[in-house]
Amino acid sequence: PLGMVMGSCVYHIAHQRMGAKIGNIGRNVEIEQFTQALYDARELAMSRMQAEAEALHAEGIVGVQLRQHSHTWGSHTTEFFAIGTAVRPLRDNHIIERPTMVLSLDS
Structure with missing residues (x-):
């Protein structure tokens, strides 16, 4: 072991426009901005740890x-x-050796 390494990223996720909010009422749809922001924040935290x-x-x-937190001080803010x-x-x-991950589909 050489030492502990870490990376962090606090990310603001843009609000949805009013027209999009109204158009999505009663529908279960992905909010693409939110999904992309989560991917970006996670990648930034991991790349900082790697650096x-x-x-x-x-x-x-x-x-x-890898932990993800949503903070009460910012309803549209997430931290990885x-x-x-x-x-x-x-x-x-x-x-x-390269790790191998095996996920069992049995109970």
Whole structure:
């Protein structure tokens, strides 16, 4: 382990125009501005965490946690916070295996 790395992004999500709000009453529709803002904020937080790891000359980040918070002080504001541990191999011939994720569809 080289150290703890983190990235944060607080993002304001634009309001929907009045005409769009009225047109969507009673309909279950995606608000594209909101979706794109969430994607952008998440990517910014993770890229900032990655930049900290690169500054430490890490080869990977383990134990990553990504949290999203909506704050009461800003109803159209969201925060993404990414944190993990930057790591590198112990020896030149040590290989860090790529993680594999398996999701079970069984109960």
